[in-house]
Amino acid sequence: MRWLSVNFLLSALYMMSANLDSAVNGSVPEEHAKVLRDILSPAAKVYYPNSTEFNTLSARWSTLAEPNVNVVAVPSTEDDVAKIVQFAKKANLPILAFNGAHAAITTLGRMQGGIEIYMGQLSSVAIAQDDKTITVGGGTSSKAVTDALWNAGKQTVTGTCECVSVLGPALGGGHGWLQGHYGLVADQFVSMNVVLADGTLQTIDENSDLWWAMKGAGQNFGIVTSLTSKIYDIEQYDWAIETLIFDGDKVEAVYQAANDHLSPVPVNLINWSYWLNIPGADPDKPVVLFYIIQEGATTVNPAYTKPFHDIGPISIEAESGDYRDLARWTQVALDSTPCQKTGLANPRFPAYLKEYNIPAQKLAYDAFAAEVSGDSPFSTSIFMFEAYPVQGVQAIDSDSAAFAFRSDNILTAPLITYTPSSNELDQQAAELGNKLRNIVHKGSGSEELHAYVNYAFGDESPQNWYGYEQWRQDRLKALKKKYDPEGRFSFFAPVE
Structure with missing residues (x-):
């Protein structure tokens, strides 16, 4: 009887073709949302536009090229997800799963009208x-x-x-x-x-x-x-970090030292850096915020830090703790600014590197500083450089997964943050992000642009996201x- 009930409701919705056309291009009639609610488990929820819950659950971390949803469905069981997908398929409505915060790829904007599946209740x-x-x-x-x-x-x-x-x-x-x-x-x-x-x-x-x-x-x-x-x-309960801030004039020296002393990154070390405006450190131009993180230590080994001390940082701060402190130290904890949804556009423009090209780093820094300093609408932007240890990644056969870029060592991405106000500003942000990415990519000497798909802007190709080998593309398409x-x-x- 349950099967008959579900299919009756799906068929009834499917027959309302005129209203479904308006659902794709405008709003899903509320009575149809109620039909969806009736086929789900008791703890599942369905929210309609103009409700507080709908607005909260459909809010995006990046407001550029946002998907447009008409109904938010919140499953409470795995079977609920299957029923929502069946419902949407029968009704010819688009679906998109929402899960977390940081997807900002502009291809999501192709979702125009349909059902958001918010996964928050499936937490266990x-x-x-x-x-x-x-x-x-x-x-x-x-x-x-x-x-x-x-x-x-x-x-x-x-x-x-x-x-x-x-x-x-x-x-x-x-x-x-x-x-x-x-x-x-x-x-x-x-x-x-x-x-x-x-x-x-x-x-x-x-x-x-x-x-x-x-x-x-x-x-x-x-x-x-x-x-x-x-x-x-x-294996190791202790972790330590040293946070160094450098004047922008030290860009070449900092990344030469990173090539000389932190490449490849040792298995128990992580090196991140950001270029960003910190007026208290330098009121005129972006600084280099440089993290050296060590596993199994209460103080980062001076063998790793001394070459950077010798360059002459503006400040040095050392902390110790455990693995749970890493997100707070690097400003990606739950209460950190990058984890908030505040109505900003946050496109990124990723490119993998083998190592830093020092002239390219200097060119990129100068271009970044010229566009984000002073009263620029992009003044809160950052340029991210993430150098993780890669031993475990590269020990696994590259052909074993669709992830294609195991041989790369450094993940870079300008994050152009701004308050959206016009198509012109959106275009300026895209031009800046791609300009910065192209500088570091050209410096790599590689004809192939390898782009981490989770940071992607959206103008890249499937080859950029999933690898240039023809067999990879053929396998994915098949x-x-x-x-x-x-x-x-x-x-x-x-x-x-």
């Missing part, structure tokens, strides 16, 4: 009895996983920002603090439950042909409702044709 953490794996709900945050594992003496690779979900970065590969030991977030996958484009909920693992694609291009193939991943004993021939999951960095 369960450690297996053998202490070798963890199973998390599809809406679980990285912080929730880190805290639960830490309390059990365990750890795993998650994204660095506390406000992102585990699955968000993982499906694009996923960089993390512990990748030097264990590989990317996607390299930890053991199995997953995923709702496919046909609305079926399936469990897949390494025996599925789809497994390869989910590890790097997963947003194109379904909605992951739960994930089982590898976990590990905590899997897309098999599992999502109608392109239901094609709003985030589509494979074709």
